Amino acid sequence: MLLLALDGRAATAGDDGDQPSATPYRPTVSNPADLPVPGWLEFEAGASSDHQADASHVDTLPWLLKYAFDENSGILVGGNAFERVRGAGQRDSGFGDTFIEYKRRLPVQEGIAFGVEAGVELPTAPAAIGIGKPAWIVNGIFSSDFGAAHVDLNLGGTYFSDHVAQASAWQSTWAVALSHPITAALGAALEMSGNAQRGAGHSHQGLAALNYNASRRIVFDVGVAYGLDRAAHDRSLFCGGTFLLGRIR
Secondary structure (H helix, E strand, C coil): CCCECCCCCCCCCCCCCCCCCCCCCCCCCCCCCCCCCCCEEEEEEEEEEEECCCCCEEEEEEEEEEEEEECCEEEEEEEEEEEEEEECCEEEEECCCEEEEEEEEEEEECCEEEEEEEEEEECCCCCCCCCCCCEEEEEEEEEEEECCEEEEEEEEEEEECCCCCCCCCEEEEEEEEEEEECCCCEEEEEEEEEEEECCCEEEEEEEEEEEEEEECCEEEEEEEEEECCCCCCCEEEEEEEEEEEEECC
8 A cells, every 4th residue: 555645844945944844644544754844833723624435425524733852752632623414314512522642752863763543532523433442543654765755554453432232442553654745845655554343343544634734834635545445435525724823832
């Protein structure tokens, strides 16, 4: 499975190379090992509309705050500012669940690093659309540069405190990514990812996107994801952006 995503750290023509750059994690499932600029607050926001195989619709407004204490450690806080489920006998909406993760980057050499993310997802959403009880998250990352290209491999899992009786409490997740800029400001993205949970099935999806670097501190994205099996949603449309807000220390 392969992800091709624009490296959002590329600068647009005419930018001052001494200025800090945004480090986008969206719109792909996988994250890079890199953290944002230490001491700067970075924010991501977007909108997504999922059209699922049972004709139901799930609309979300994902958000993420990122802060790095130094180049190798930081914290991530995010979730869905709004989530709405329609169809298949259900019509519910509200603020989504929220996750908090600590991230550690483990550099190997220039252009190669491992990473670990670990934390908890909190049940801040209404019971009808949320996880119900806290879930524990862990994710391992390998990132490497190959010339202008960049690869991110993610392998992790989530332990659900609340799950159906016949299903395992653990859900495994994976994603593989290859990124490459098209120009100094524009890039294309392709991704394949999946998850599996014993007793609850598995799903796989492919993703295609475009990223545009409006400046070193602002990166916009738009794209589509498509489910590759019956358990996955049929298609998803999304857009959003990454914003390096400013220094807080």
